[in-house]
């Protein structure tokens with residue numbers, strides 16, 4: 001990784017934060033953050049949040065959701081992608097949290113990842129956003145931004161997570177993912193990134209290349 005990036009990582013993060021609107025969290029309760037993240041895969045935030053909110057209003061907690069009927073849950077999360085699999089997963093997750101963890105969301109990544117439907121990214125979201133335990137979740141936005149800037153050396157999110165953990169001070173881990181998600185939606189977009197107004201363009205390999213090419217035209 002470029003020494004300039006390592007040496008300026010705090011500036012880079014603070015600059016991104018200035019161009020990122022606040023991230024909306026539908027829930028702060030760890031159990032409902034967990035359910036929301038299971039529902040969120042390949043689904044728009046607004047659809048996910050609405051479905052999770054309806055589940056919450058109907059079942060209230062893990063005990064209620066663990067006893068829910070599959071068809072009822074399926075009807076409630078109707079607009080969510082992969083709804084059949086997810087309906088089963090949220091009921092199963094609720095049952096595991098209730099029976100194995102006495103209603104408390106576990107605080108270790110291994111325990112979280114032992115629940116079906118929870119991968120490494122989701123587990124890190126729950127740890128940092130819901131439980132306040134420093135962790136860095138690498139989703140498609142974080143991966144894309146890190147690849148473009150030159151923090152990520154490949155497309156493997158686990159390698160990117162390790163790279164970030166190696167250079168970002170631990171007191172900046174919590175909140176890093178939601179901030180970068182917003183930066184990725186607003187500035188470093190998948191298609192048509194706004195490099196010309198981006199506050200980190202001086203550190204970004206991809207952005208510099210793009211801007212140079214535009215200048216030559």
Ligand code: SF4
Pocket residue numbers: 145148149187188189193194195196198199200201204205206207208
């Ligand atoms: S300069 Fe362009 S590619 Fe680089 S981080 Fe900014 S928007 Fe993304």
